[in-house]
Ligand SMILES: Nc1nc2c(c(=O)[nH]1)N(C=O)[C@@H](CNc1ccc(C(=O)N[C@@H](CCC(=O)O)C(=O)O)cc1)CN2
């Protein structure tokens with residue numbers, strides 16, 4: 001089996017090749033599927049991510065969550081930990097050190113059983129394994145916060161057959177891809 005590191009390198013090269021591709025239809029299908037699901041309607045808090053170009057554009061979900069629920073976005077710290085802060089408007093975010101748009105202020109919040117965590121990734125498998133950007137932020141965070149439901153979100157080309165796993169890897173509970181749940 002290909003190592004996780006070489007898979008990640010290959011997938012990030014693919015991200016660059018696909019940079020000009022228009023994924024808006026596929027991304028909107030996923031947003032709409034999510035917004036009308038009970039996973040979403042039953043949640044009181046949504047812990048989401050602010051998308052970069054290679055990730056499913058969930059900004060429609062971010063706006064809906066601000067209007068109808070509570071939204072939190074991740075802040076990555078230099079020591080490898082990640083926290084989530086409450087966000088009430090998207091025009092007060094800033095570009096953090098890793099090139100990710102993140103909240104500058106806002107209360108730090110922790111997930112409960114009614115929190116839906118939307119997990120980005122470089123790739124996922126149908127076994128719900130995940131490859132992230134290689135810094136272990138989500139693995140460390142999800143290990144400590146087991147009570148929330150985790151939903152991986154990706155585009156069709158980000159589904160791969162088999163992902164080699166390490167003992168620290170945390171699977172997601174479900175996957176949303178191209179407008180369908182798995
Ligand atoms: N949207 C999003 N937010 C997230 C994550 C993520 O995967 N996606 N993270 C999940 O862990 C954390 C941040 N982790 C990161 C780990 C590595 C790189 C990284 O390698 N960045 C590139 C530049 C990316 C770009 O600008 O396109 C770099 O620094 O070279 C970025 C974020 C928390 N927030």
Ligand SMILES: Nc1ncnc2c1ncn2[C@@H]1O[C@H](COP(=O)(O)OP(=O)(O)OP(=O)(O)O)[C@@H](O)[C@H]1O
Pocket residue numbers: 004130131132133134135136137138139140143166168169
């Ligand atoms: N629970 C943990 N405790 C300590 N270190 C961890 C933990 N989880 C992952 N790591 C470390 O993080 C590094 C990256 O792990 P991995 O390659 O699985 O990242 P990833 O899941 O792709 O990234 P991310 O979660 O940031 O998107 C590894 O070197 C690993 O040792």
